[in-house]
Amino acid sequence: xxxxxxxxxxxxxxxxxxxxxxxxxxxxxxxxxxxxxxxxxxxxxxxxxxxxxxxxxxxxxxxxxxxxxxxxxxxxxxxxxxxxxxxxxxxxxxxxxxxxxxxxxxxxxxxxxxxxxxxxxxxxxxxxxxxxxxxxxxxxxxxxxxxxxxxxxxxxxxxxxxxxxxxxxxxxxxxxxxxxxxxxxxxxxxxxxxxxxxxxxxxxxxxxxxxxxxxxxxxxxxxxxxxxxxxxxxxxxxxxxxxxxxxxxxxxxxxxxxxxxxxxxxxxxxxxxxxxxxxxxxxxxxxxxxxxxxxxxxxxxxxxxxxxxxxxxxxxxxxxxxxxxxxxxxxxxxxxxxxxxxxxxxxxxxxxxxxxxxxxxxxxxxxxxxxxxxxxxxxxxxxxxxxxxxxxxxxxxxxxxxxxxxxxxxxxxxxxxxxxxxxxxxxxxxxxxxxxxxxxxxxxxxxxxxxxxxxxxxxxxxxxxxxxxxxxxxxxxxxxxxxxxxxxxxxxxxxxxxxxxxxxxxxxxxxxxxxxxxxxxxxxxxxxxxxxxxxxxxxxxxxxxxxxxxxxxxxxxxxxxxxxxxxxxxxxxxxxxxxxxxxxxxxxxxxxxxxxxxxxxxxxxxxxxxxxxxxxxxxxxxxxxxxxxxxxxxxxxxxxxxxxxxxxxxxxxxxxxxxxxxxxxxxxxxxxxxxxxxxxxxxxxxxxxxxxxxxxxxxxx
Numbered sequence: 077x078x079x080x081x082x083x084x085x086x087x088x089x090x091x092x093x094x095x096x097x098x099x100x101x102x103x104x105x106x107x108x109x110x111x112x113x114x115x116x117x118x119x120x121x122x123x124x125x126x127x128x129x130x131x132x133x134x135x136x137x138x139x140x141x142x143x144x145x146x147x148x149x150x151x152x153x154x155x156x157x158x159x160x161x162x163x164x165x166x167x168x169x170x171x172x173x174x175x176x177x178x179x180x181x182x183x184x185x186x187x188x189x190x191x192x193x194x195x196x197x198x199x200x201x202x203x204x205x206x207x208x209x210x211x212x213x214x215x216x217x218x219x220x221x222x223x224x225x226x227x228x229x230x231x232x233x234x235x236x237x238x239x240x241x242x243x244x245x246x247x248x249x250x251x252x253x254x255x256x257x258x259x260x261x262x263x264x265x266x267x268x269x270x271x272x273x274x275x276x277x278x279x280x281x282x283x284x285x286x287x288x289x290x291x292x293x294x295x296x297x298x299x300x301x302x303x304x305x306x307x308x309x310x311x312x313x314x315x316x317x318x319x320x321x322x323x324x325x326x327x328x329x330x331x332x333x334x335x336x337x338x339x340x341x342x343x344x345x346x347x348x349x350x351x352x353x354x355x356x357x358x359x360x361x362x363x364x365x366x367x368x369x370x371x372x373x374x375x376x377x378x379x380x381x382x383x384x385x386x387x388x389x390x391x392x393x394x395x396x397x398x399x400x401x402x403x404x405x406x407x408x409x410x411x412x413x414x415x416x417x418x419x420x421x422x423x424x425x426x427x428x429x430x431x432x433x434x435x436x437x438x439x440x441x442x443x444x445x446x447x448x449x450x451x452x453x454x455x456x457x458x459x460x461x462x463x464x465x466x467x468x469x470x471x472x473x474x475x476x477x478x479x480x481x482x483x484x485x486x487x488x489x490x491x492x493x494x495x496x497x498x499x500x501x502x503x504x505x506x507x508x509x510x511x512x513x514x515x516x517x518x519x520x521x522x523x524x525x526x527x528x529x530x531x532x533x534x535x536x537x538x539x540x541x542x543x544x545x546x547x548x549x550x551x552x553x554x555x556x557x558x559x560x561x562x563x564x565x566x567x568x569x570x571x572x573x574x575x576x577x578x579x580x581x582x583x584x585x586x587x588x589x590x591x592x593x594x595x596x597x598x599x600x601x602x603x604x605x606x607x608x609x610x611x612x613x614x615x616x617x618x619x620x621x622x623x624x625x626x627x628x629x630x631x632x633x634x635x636x637x638x639x640x641x642x643x644x645x646x647x648x649x650x651x652x653x654x655x656x657x658x659x660x661x662x663x664x665x666x667x668x669x670x671x672x673x674x675x676x677x678x679x680x681x682x683x684x685x686x687x688x689x690x691x692x693x694x695x696x697x698x699x700x701x702x703x704x705x706x707x708x709x710x711x712x713x714x715x716x717x718x719x720x721x722x723x724x725x726x727x728x729x730x731x732x733x734x735x736x737x738x739x740x741x742x743x744x745x746x747x748x749x750x751x752x753x754x755x756x757x758x759x760x761x762x763x764x765x766x767x768x769x770x771x772x773x774x775x776x777x
Contacts (some may be wrong), residue, residue: 106152108400110300111232112350115144115225117161118324119200119214126323127208128164128197130442132435132466135198142199142326145333145352146301147309148184149465150233156463157184157226158311158470160352161218162326163193165503166461167203168474170215174222181223182230187406190461190472191222192500195355205501205525206446207436214350232348235303239396240468240493242296245386247380249316251287251479252362254278255515255602255624257653258762264521265443266420272624273515278366285648285762286622287367288515288709289360290304290604291315292479294486295386296356296495298468299394304621307340307349312387313495315356315479316363319376331380332387339388354497357473357482359506359519361514367707369639393504400466405543408457409536411504412529414522415454416447424448432596446523453524459501460536462543469494469547470542474502480509480604484537484580488553490548509533510580512601515624534581547688555580557619562611566642571769573632576611578619580604585621585628600626600760601752607766608644608709620646620766623752627760629666631747632770640771641714642777643751646676646708646764656683656689656759661714665746665754670695672745675754676714676723678704688712690723690733693740700725700732709766716742717774724777747757 118141123134142162157178175186180267184356194502200214254277256262262271278284288568292315312332319328326333336351341387363379364371374382416424424447427440436442463470473481475498482496506519506526513520513530522524541552557578559567566574567588574588575595580603584593600623607620621628641661651657657680664673671693679689688700702725704710714725720741723733751768753760 078533094255095408108236108238109233110236111145111148111229111234111299112348113225113228114350115146115221115228116141117144117218117221118142120217121213123203124214124324124492125208125211126198127203128200128206129208130439131207131437132209135676137324138324139322140330142196142324142330144221144225145350146229147311147350147352148226148229148233149402151400151402154404155183155188156372156402156404157189157229159189159191159222160223160354161191161193161222162196162330163199163202164195164197165203165205165499166191166193168502170202170219171501174219177219178223178226181227184226188404189226190463190500192354192472192497193503194329194330194353195318195358195499196325198321198323198325198327200324205503206523207442209435234308236300236308237303237396238396238400238465238468239299239394240297241299241394242294243386243390244293244409245295245314246293248363248383249291249293249314249361250363250365251289251291251360251577252317252364253360253517253519254284254366254646255286255288255403256283257285257621257649258625259653264516265439270516272517274517275519281366281593282650284366285624286764287605288512288622289478289480290446290483290606291361292356292482295383295390297387297390297394298465298495299391299396301396303398306418309350309352310336310340310391311352311495312622313354313356313497314383315358315361315482316440317358317361319363319379321376328376328380328383331377332384336387339384339391347511348733353494355499357477357479357496357498359476359508360478397466403464403547404461405546406459407539407543408459409539410455410457411532411535412455413450413453413527414529417451420447421451423502423713432764436753442535443521443523447739448631449524450522450527456504458504458536458750460539460543461501462540462547464547467491467493469475469544471496472500473498473507473536473540474500474528475528475536477502477507478509478512478707480580481507481533481537483604485540487661488552489544490550491544491554504528507533509581511599515602526655558613558616560610560612560618562608569769569771569775572635572772573770575606575611575628575768577766577768578604579621593659595628595630597621597628597750600624601628605764607764611767618621618766620764622764625760625762627753628751628765630749632749633747635770635772636745638717638772638774640773640775641768642711642775643768644709644711644766646709647704648763650706651678651680651686654680654759656680657686658761658763659759659767660752660761662750662754663746664748665679666748667756669756670746672742674721674742674745676712688723688725688732690721690735692721692737694736698735701733713775713776713777715774726777729777
C-alpha cells in the first residue's frame with residue numbers, strides 16, 4: 077500500500093511538479109556571490125588500495141574519473157566552503173589538515189569549510205577501515221587536491237541567486253537492514269548469537285520479519301544561478317548507499333553529476349557549471365526493495381538516468397530569490413568508543429599476534445584487530461556543522477547515519493527546507509539509533525566502522541538541532557502526526573486512551589487523549605516505520621512502531637467492566653514458523669498468565685495458521701475464520717460486552733471470533749495491558765502495530 081501511495085506522489089512530481097519556494101531575509105547592503113570548481117582527484121599512481129569491503133584490495137584500472145566538487149559562498153559578511161569528494165570515507169584528521177592549509181591560501185576559515193564523501197565503494201582508500209589501510213601515496217595527493225578545489229572555487233566568485241527544490245524518488249531507495257526471525261538469529265564475529273538484524277537479511281524472505289527502520293525517499297536540491305538566471309552550481313542530496321561498480325569509479329554519484337551538468341549546460345558552452353550529489357543519511361539504505369517479489373533489473377547507468385529524470389524536473393521548476401544571507405556554526409562533540417572488555421581484548425590480542433605483519437584475511441581477524449584499535453583510541457571528537465543560506469538549512473553528520481536520523485533532523489529543523497549531508501568532516505562509521513544496538517548486526521559490531529558509544533546518535537541529533545536553532549533563532553519544530561480520516565473516526569468514538577505510535581525513539585508512547593506518556597516501550601522495538609494509510613493527511617506519511625521481541629506496556633485501572641480495543645496489526649512472521657505466529661495484545665499479570673487473562677494474536681502451526689487467535693484465561697485457544705496475509709495492515713477490534721468476548725477483523729460486521737464468558741469469568745482483571753507481546757513473553761509479536769485506541773464501552777467496526 078505504501079508503494080502505491082509513493083507512486084502517486086512520484087507521478088505528481090513528474091507531471092505536476094512539487095517544488096518548495098523559498099523566502100529570504102534580504103542582505104544588508106551586500107549580495108550573495110558564488111564560485112564553483114571541479115577538480116580531478118583520480119589517483120596518479122596505480123595500483124591503489126580501495127576500501128569499502130571487508131578485506132583489502134587494490135585496483136589498477138580507472139573506469140570513471142573521480143572528482144572533488146567545490147562551492148564557495150560569500151555574502152559580504154560570511155564566507156563558506158563546501159566540498160564533496162568521490163571517496164568512501166575520509167578521516168577527520170586529513171580533513172582538518174586540508175582545511176587549515178586551505179585557510180592559508182584562501183579567505184576561508186577552517187571552521188567555515190564542510191568537506192564530505194559521496195561514499196562510492198570504488199575509490200582510493202584515504203582512511204583505514206576494517207581490513208584496508210589508507211593508501212600512503214594517495215592521501216597526500218588528495219589533501220592537496222581538496223585545497224585546490226577550494227582555491228579555484230573562491231577565484232570564481234560571482235553575484236548569484238539561490239533556490240530550493242525537493243521531490244520524492246521512492247523507487248530508487250529502500251531499507252537494506254532487515255530484522256531476522258527470532259528462531260534464526262545469526263552469530264556475530266565474536267562467536268555470540270546476537271544478530272537479530274542485518275544488511276540484506278531479507279535476501280531470503282523466509283528469514284526476515286520486516287525492515288528495521290524507515291526510508292527517506294526525498295531528493296533535495298539547492299541551486300545557484302547568475303543574476304540573469306544561468307546555472308552556476310547545484311548541490312543535490314539523496315539517501316542511497318551506493319549502486320556498486322568496478323574500481324576506480326565514482327559510482328552513481330558521478331554519473332548523476334555528469335548528467336545534471338549536461339542538463340544545466342544545454343546547448344551552450346557552460347563548462348564551469350558544477351553539479352554535486354551529496355550523500356544523505358544512508359547507513360541502513362540500499363537500492364533494492366525486499367518487499368518486492370523480485371529484485372529490480374538495470375544497470376548503474378539506467379539507475380543514474382532514472383534518478384536524474386526526477387532531479388532535472390525538480391530543477392526546472394525552481395524559483396530563485398536574490399540576496400540570501402549566510403551563517404555557519406561548528407561544534408566538536410566528544411564521544412567515547414565502545415572499547416573491548418578485558419576478556420575480548422585478550423582474545424583479540426592473541427589473534428592479532430598470530431597475524432604478524434600481514435593484513436587480516438578473515439572476518440574474525442578483522443574484528444580482532446579492530447578491538448585493539450578501539451582499545452588504543454578510547455575516545456574522539458566528531459565535527460558537526462550547520463549552515464544557513466537564506467531560509468535553506470544544511471546539517472551534517474560525520475557518520476553513516478540511518479535514514480531515521482536524517483528524518484529526525486529534517487522534521488525538527490527550524491527550517492522546513494533542510495538538507496542533511498552525512499560523512500562530512502570525518503568518517504566515524506555507522507551510528508545506529510540506540511534501539512538498533514539491541515538487534516545487533518554488522519552496523520553495530522564494535523570497530524572503527526561502527527565503534528561510537530550507544531548513545532552517540534541522540535547526542536549528535538541534539539547537538540545538530542541546537543546549532544540549527546542558534547542559526548535561525550527559532551526553536552525546533554515538533555514531530556506531530558496530522559489527523560486523517562481514520563484517526564478522526566477513532567477520536568469520534570471517544571476513546572479513553574489513544575496511542576498513535578509515531579515516536580522516533582524510545583521515549584514512551586504519547587497518549588493523544590491525556591497528552592501524557594503513559595505507556596512504555598521495552599527493548600526490542602524500533603520506530604517511525606510506515607503505518608496504515610488514511611490516518612494522516614494525504615501528503616503525510618503515517619508512522620508506526622515495529623515490535624521485535626519487546627512490548628508496549630501500560631497500566632489502566634479503570635477498565636473493569638465492558639471495554640473495547642481497536643488496533644492495527646501488520647504481521648512480519650511466516651505463519652508456519654512456530655505454533656503461535658505471535659500474540660499482539662494481552663491483559664494479564666506481568667510475566668505470567670492467569671485465569672483472568674485475555675490474549676489475542678495470530679495462529680501458527682499449533683492452530684489455524686494465519687488466522688486470528690483468542691485465549692481467555694487458561695482455556696483452549698479459539699481461531700478466527702479468515703487468513704490474515706503477511707506484510708499487510710489489518711484492523712482488529714476486541715470487545716468485552718454482555719458476557720462475551722468478540723473479535724472483529726477490518727470492516728466486517730460479522731465477528732471473526734465469539735466467546736461466551738462463564739458467570740464471573742474475567743472479573744477483577746489485571747490492570748496490566750501489553751501490546752506487541754503476551755504477558756508472559758511467550759511468542760511475542762514480530763511485526764508492526766499502530767493506532768491503538770481503548771474505549772470504556774462497546775464499539776463496532
